[in-house]
Amino acid sequence: MIMRPSNKVVTLVILAAIILIAPIFFPSSYYFRVGSLIFVNGLAVTGLVILLGYAGQISLGHAGFVGIGAYACALAPVHLGLHPALAAILGAFLSAVIAFLVGRPILRLKGYYLAVASLGFGILVSMVLSNEAQLTGGPDGMPVPELGLRAGLKTIGIDLSNTEFWYALSGLVLVVGAWLALNLYDSSTGRALRALHGSEVAARTVGIDVAHYKLQAFIISAVYASVSGSLLALQNKFVTPDIAGFLHSIEMVTMAVLGGAGSVFGAILGGAILTTLPQVLTVFQEYEQLMLGLIMMLVMIFMREGLLPAIARRLRGRGE
Amino acid sequence: MPEFLQFLLSGITVGAVYALVALGFTIIYNASGVVNFAQGEFVMLGGMITVFTYAAGLPLPLAALIAILATAAIGVALNTLAIAPARGAPVVSLIIITIGASILIRGATQLVFDKQLHRFPAFSGDTPIAIGGATILPQSLWVISGAFAIFLLLWLFFTRTLIGRAVLATANNRVAAQLVGINTNFVMTLSFAMSAAIGALAGVLVTPITLTSYNIGLAFALKGFAAAMIGGMGNPKGALVGGLLLGILEAMTAGYISSQYKDATAFIVILVVLFAMPQGLFGSKSTDRV
Numbered sequence: 001m002i003m004r005p006s007n008k009v010v011t012l013v014i015l016a017a018i019i020l021i022a023p024i025f026f027p028s029s030y031y032f033r034v035g036s037l038i039f040v041n042g043l044a045v046t047g048l049v050i051l052l053g054y055a056g057q058i059s060l061g062h063a064g065f066v067g068i069g070a071y072a073c074a075l076a077p078v079h080l081g082l083h084p085a086l087a088a089i090l091g092a093f094l095s096a097v098i099a100f101l102v103g104r105p106i107l108r109l110k111g112y113y114l115a116v117a118s119l120g121f122g123i124l125v126s127m128v129l130s131n132e133a134q135l136t137g138g139p140d141g142m143p144v145p146e147l148g149l150r151a152g153l154k155t156i157g158i159d160l161s162n163t164e165f166w167y168a169l170s171g172l173v174l175v176v177g178a179w180l181a182l183n184l185y186d187s188s189t190g191r192a193l194r195a196l197h198g199s200e201v202a203a204r205t206v207g208i209d210v211a212h213y214k215l216q217a218f219i220i221s222a223v224y225a226s227v228s229g230s231l232l233a234l235q236n237k238f239v240t241p242d243i244a245g246f247l248h249s250i251e252m253v254t255m256a257v258l259g260g261a262g263s264v265f266g267a268i269l270g271g272a273i274l275t276t277l278p279q280v281l282t283v284f285q286e287y288e289q290l291m292l293g294l295i296m297m298l299v300m301i302f303m304r305e306g307l308l309p310a311i312a313r314r315l316r317g318r319g320e
Numbered sequence: 321m322p323e324f325l326q327f328l329l330s331g332i333t334v335g336a337v338y339a340l341v342a343l344g345f346t347i348i349y350n351a352s353g354v355v356n357f358a359q360g361e362f363v364m365l366g367g368m369i370t371v372f373t374y375a376a377g378l379p380l381p382l383a384a385l386i387a388i389l390a391t392a393a394i395g396v397a398l399n400t401l402a403i404a405p406a407r408g409a410p411v412v413s414l415i416i417i418t419i420g421a422s423i424l425i426r427g428a429t430q431l432v433f434d435k436q437l438h439r440f441p442a443f444s445g446d447t448p449i450a451i452g453g454a455t456i457l458p459q460s461l462w463v464i465s466g467a468f469a470i471f472l473l474l475w476l477f478f479t480r481t482l483i484g485r486a487v488l489a490t491a492n493n494r495v496a497a498q499l500v501g502i503n504t505n506f507v508m509t510l511s512f513a514m515s516a517a518i519g520a521l522a523g524v525l526v527t528p529i530t531l532t533s534y535n536i537g538l539a540f541a542l543k544g545f546a547a548a549m550i551g552g553m554g555n556p557k558g559a560l561v562g563g564l565l566l567g568i569l570e571a572m573t574a575g576y577i578s579s580q581y582k583d584a585t586a587f588i589v590i591l592v593v594l595f596a597m598p599q600g601l602f603g604s605k606s607t608d609r610v
Binding site for chain 2: 022052056058060105106108109110111112113115116117119120121123124127131246247253254257286287288289290291292293294295296297300303304
């Protein structure tokens with residue numbers, strides 16, 4: 001489809017180059033902050049690419065997993081005495097387990113039913129986070145402990161400011177995440193996912209365990225979402241149930257389809273656009289829902305594959 | 321026992337609203353095969369537009385009528401501008417389009433009106449009526465009779481009128497319907513208008529009890545969908561029964577288990593129904609074409 005093997009290396013090199021070179025042009029630390037937000041969102045959207053772009057399964061509740069990752073970093077250090085980094089890993093593990101338990105039944109569903117079931121799951125998670133106030137601080141949110149890695153780096157002579165550190169760490173995690181996702185695309189699992197995306201019946205006839213692979217894609221994308229939630233919570237040092245909310249799920253899907261859910265780079269591009277827009281246009285905040293809705297509709301009506309494939313086709317057409 | 325009766329009455333009231341939303345889902349689903357996730361926004365629009373036209377000084381019945389007509393127009397616009405151009409698109413695309421429409425309507429409402437909770441006076445006062453130790457608001461009677469009246473009207477429309485039968489024919493086989501001279505585009509427009517108007521009516525009826533605000537639509541969409549599914553997607557009788565059942569279940573959950581988690585009922589019901597009886601109570605067995 002969109003990503004050919006040769007494109008894999010190209011994508012990774014371009015991504016790493018952008019992350020490394022961009023800081024040269026940053027006039028203030030604020031840009032590092034926006035950059036790291038782009039990477040964190042890009043990571044979550046990369047996970048959605050595996051589910052939506054590779055396997056063709058929709059989830060309108062993935063922010064639920066973002067919330068689990070985020071609250072794991074807030075709660076586990078306090079209640080279990082875990083290091084925040086271990087808490088993030090625990091969150092990812094927990095997300096995988098929950099994705100397994102929830103995914104097994106709901107992935108038997110198709111289309112509309114899957115959309116509603118995943119939507120319901122997301123709402124359930126944010127409901128629990130808001131309602132269990134004695135544990136989570138309720139709608140007001142709760143503080144997240146310091147990761148402590150930056151102080152460690154200082155002792156070995158690498159002295160980064162807070163925003164620089166988070167820029168570097170999120171950038172690194174994004175590149176690793178993109179690398180894994182691109183590898184997955186070419187693996188036998190990736191082929192199976194693309195096959196069942198094309199036709200579940202055809203995939204089944206050639207011996208692909210459709211339910212198994214769908215579940216795998218769901219779990220992997222849940223882990224991506226969870227890690228992105230952990231990163232976000234740790235760098236904000238604060239978390240509210242909004243992170244798991246319906247609107248965040250929708251934002252993630254919009255980012256994925258805007259850039260092109262079929263390719264990792266496209267999805268990261270979509271994430272970058274939707275993360276930057278509110279920073280550039282301050283009025284965007286007020287119009288956020290309006291814009292999200294409009295983008296979702298326009299992209300799906302006029303360029304179903306998303307921005308990147310549409311641009312790529314235009315360029316290729318001109319070259320010939 | 322009066323406690324149980326009280327929960328039952330409030331469950332039937334909310335259930336009647338879910339039934340109306342589910343009927344709206346059913347009409348569009350039957351005509352086009354699309355599940356319209358913006359269905360809940362019609363309920364919100366019905367309430368919100370009435371609130372603001374009433375506040376502008378219009379008499380309540382007129383305000384409600386304007387709200388219903390305006391919402392129907394928005395429903396038609398949704399079909400013309402977004403659903404019709406995407407004909408033949410994969411289901412995932414249609415889901416994203418209608419979810420997008422829902423967010424768009426939400427965002428626009430928040431800008432045009434505001435983010436506050438609103439209500440307008442009940443149609444026949446707020447004095448509760450006592451029934452066997454429990455009480456019911458006069459407005460609840462309006463909601464319940466409204467749902468049954470709409471159900472009856474729809475039933476008459478689909479079985480006794482030519483246009484109603486044209487809608488059924490289109491639902492059954494679009495090409496065949498076109499061949500016998502049915503204007504299927506008109507049928508689609510009509511379905512969206514009717515569905516939006518019914519949603520708006522539900523919003524008008526229930527706002528004096530539950531209040532309204534720009535963001536209530538999603539919950540109604542989720543619950544209306546659950547109700548439609550309990551009854552079997554696409555079946556009007558199922559939508560009515562499913563809505564009432566879901567409302568009662570939710571009221572019992574709120575009363576006996578936890579009011580904080582009553583909204584989880586719909587989700588759990590969706591899961592249970594999907595696994596225990598995927599075709600719903602009244603659905604017929606279907607097979608997928610490969």
